[in-house]
Amino acid sequence: MDLVRHALESARVELTASVVQHSFLKRCRQGTIPMPVLKQFLVQQGHYSRHFVRYLCALMSNLKSTDQIQALAENLFEELGLTSDSPTPHSVIYKSMLERFDLSLETGPAPSPGTLALIGTMSDHCHNPNPAMGLGALCLGAEALVAPVYADIMAGFASHGIGGQDMDFFRMHIECDDGHADTLCDIMVLTAEQDLAQLDIMIAAGGALARARMDFFSAIEAAHHQDKSVLDAA
Template structure:
């Protein structure tokens, strides 16, 4: 157990460090990120996040243990607004946040290719009949990254004078997603105990999603700079 736990925690620290060093998040922390870029982030993140319950359900459908399914069901219930401490569906909270910025996923910018690649990568991993791939993707490549990444995003908005209820979606997930990551990690440790070969598969899945997330941030900034160039040339 100790070997698997240590390996997974080491991978978690490594991948978190690599993602938070992305220039986009550095600019958020420094308060030098532009508001139009943050708005693009909200739309593109919304396209990805709106599929989260599908990712989670796909992974749950491949788990063999009822206890493991029930453990992940807590996350699903929170997303759907079915718990006493999370009575509003997170999709509704996100939609309200977008509306406060004059944004709408259905009428706003379409997903960028890198956003679609991130969505597809997570979907494919979570649908894989081998749950190790979905576990690694959802834990190391998503839930374990939420607290530091969202904290940086909130810092970017704070530099623009925006906080409080406008950032409720990010605050909620900072508070709860470390616990979700720990639940997934515990399942991963048991998976590795039963079949040590699955450990490398889970870590590789996490790395694949961390790379896709970095590509996602790069594409948002590149799209912003491209839009600025078009306006300058007009």
């Protein structure tokens, strides 16, 4: 068990280090990220995250253990606003945040190719009959990245004087998603103990999602550069 946990933790550290070196997040930390780029992020992230319940349910449907399903159900209930400490659906909180920036998923930009690729990659992994694929994707490629990535995002907004309630969605997930990652990690350890070959599958899945996430950031930056070029040409 210790060797499995060590391997998963090493993978988490490596993938996190890779993602946070992306230029988008670097500029957030440095306070040089333009506000239009952050607004593009909010919309594209919204397109991706609105499917999170579907990702989670797909993974849960492939788990063999009732105990494991119940453990992940706690995360699901939080997302749906069905717990005492999380009484509002996260989708509603995100929509409210978008409205404060005069943004909307319905009237704003459609999902970019990078966003569609991220959605497709996560969905494919979570729907795979082998739950190791979804576990690695959701844990190493998503929940374990939330705290460092969202902290950088908040730093980017802070450089424009934005914080407080406007950042509640990100702050809330920084506080709770480490716990979700721990729950997923416990299931991953048990999965690898039963079949060690699944360890490499889970780590590879996390890597696939980390790469898709970096492509997602690159697409946001590319869209901003394209928009800026059009304006400059006009």
